[in-house]
Amino acid sequence: MDLDLRDKVALVTGAGSGIGEQTALLFAEEGAKVAVNDISFDSAQKVVGEIEKKGGNAIAIKANVASFTEVSQVVEEILETFGKVDILVNNAGIYPAKPIQEMDEEEFDMVINVDLKGVYNCTRAVVNHMIERCYGRIVSLSSVAGRVGSVANVSHYAAAKAGVLGFTKSIARELARFNINANAVVPGVVDTPLLGKSRDILMEKVIKTNPIPRLAESREIANVIVFLASDAASYMTGSVVTVDGGYTMA
Numbered sequence: 001m002d003l004d005l006r007d008k009v010a011l012v013t014g015a016g017s018g019i020g021e022q023t024a025l026l027f028a029e030e031g032a033k034v035a036v037n038d039i040s041f042d043s044a045q046k047v048v049g050e051i052e053k054k055g056g057n058a059i060a061i062k063a064n065v066a067s068f069t070e071v072s073q074v075v076e077e078i079l080e081t082f083g084k085v086d087i088l089v090n091n092a093g094i095y096p097a098k099p100i101q102e103m104d105e106e107e108f109d110m111v112i113n114v115d116l117k118g119v120y121n122c123t124r125a126v127v128n129h130m131i132e133r134c135y136g137r138i139v140s141l142s143s144v145a146g147r148v149g150s151v152a153n154v155s156h157y158a159a160a161k162a163g164v165l166g167f168t169k170s171i172a173r174e175l176a177r178f179n180i181n182a183n184a185v186v187p188g189v190v191d192t193p194l195l196g197k198s199r200d201i202l203m204e205k206v207i208k209t210n211p212i213p214r215l216a217e218s219r220e221i222a223n224v225i226v227f228l229a230s231d232a233a234s235y236m237t238g239s240v241v242t243v244d245g246g247y248t249m250a
């Protein structure tokens with residue numbers, strides 16, 4: 001299998017924690033140079049430290065994916081440092097639970113701006129460069145919430161994650177002729193800080209109803225992301241790959 005990423009440069013957003021952190025570490029283990037983005041510079045720097053300790057090559061870049069200006073600067077910095085961007089993983093996300101009857105417009109907009117517009121911002125910031133080089137691999141994080149809704153009072157999040165699927169399939173159609181593949185990963189419940197106060201209720205539900213009755217580890221999602229970003233997945237585009245322990249069987 002062609003998972004060799006030795007000449008590749010990967011940008012992972014929200015890579016200071018959870019799934020993004022494990023994805024950045026795995027890219028580095030497979031030989032890629034990694035741009036570790038996060039809104040928290042300290043978190044990104046910590047992950048870069050872990051990569052460097054194992055002999056890998058990475059840079060930490062602070063930016064808010066909700067800002068097109070900031071992510072454009074991220075891409076500029078990567079081009080200056082590594083000369084190219086082969087892989088974009090749209091991973092940064094937030095998940096602030098609120099029942100719909102209490103959710104105000106600002107809260108709704110904030111989640112859409114990070115979880116959906118952030119995917120557009122990063123893709124838009126890097127796509128011309130990928131078109132010029134006729135090479136690109138884009139992997140975006142959706143969620144089972146975007147497919148079947150959520151039990152955790154995150155309707156804005158579910159809407160954003162459903163939007164990621166439509167966006168991914170559309171750009172997959174537009175960009176295939178430039179050798180740019182775009183795919184989405186749909187995790188079930190993954191044991192990361194994202195879950196916050198919803199962790200217990202989600203854990204109880206997963207244990208009762210999932211064919212695999214436990215939360216996923218971040219590494220189990222990262223494995224699939226890195227596969228999709230590699231040339232082992234060269235004939236996959238517009239695909240939605242579910243990694244949910246059998247929850248949706250989709």
Ligand SMILES: NC(=O)c1ccc[n+]([C@@H]2O[C@H](COP(=O)([O-])OP(=O)(O)OC[C@H]3O[C@@H](n4cnc5c(N)ncnc54)[C@H](O)[C@@H]3O)[C@@H](O)[C@H]2O)c1
Pocket residue numbers: 013014015016017018019020037038039040043063064065066090091092093094095114141142143144186187188189190191192193194195
């Ligand atoms: N944990 C789950 O159960 C689960 C399930 C389905 C999908 N996902 C998705 O996977 C992705 C990663 O989630 P996770 O569970 O690893 O979360 P996490 O909270 O562990 O990590 C998310 C990271 O994104 C960063 N971030 C937040 N807002 C940002 C912004 N505006 N700009 C840049 N960075 C920002 C955070 O600082 C954090 O380091 C998210 O898109 C999430 O929606 C997670």
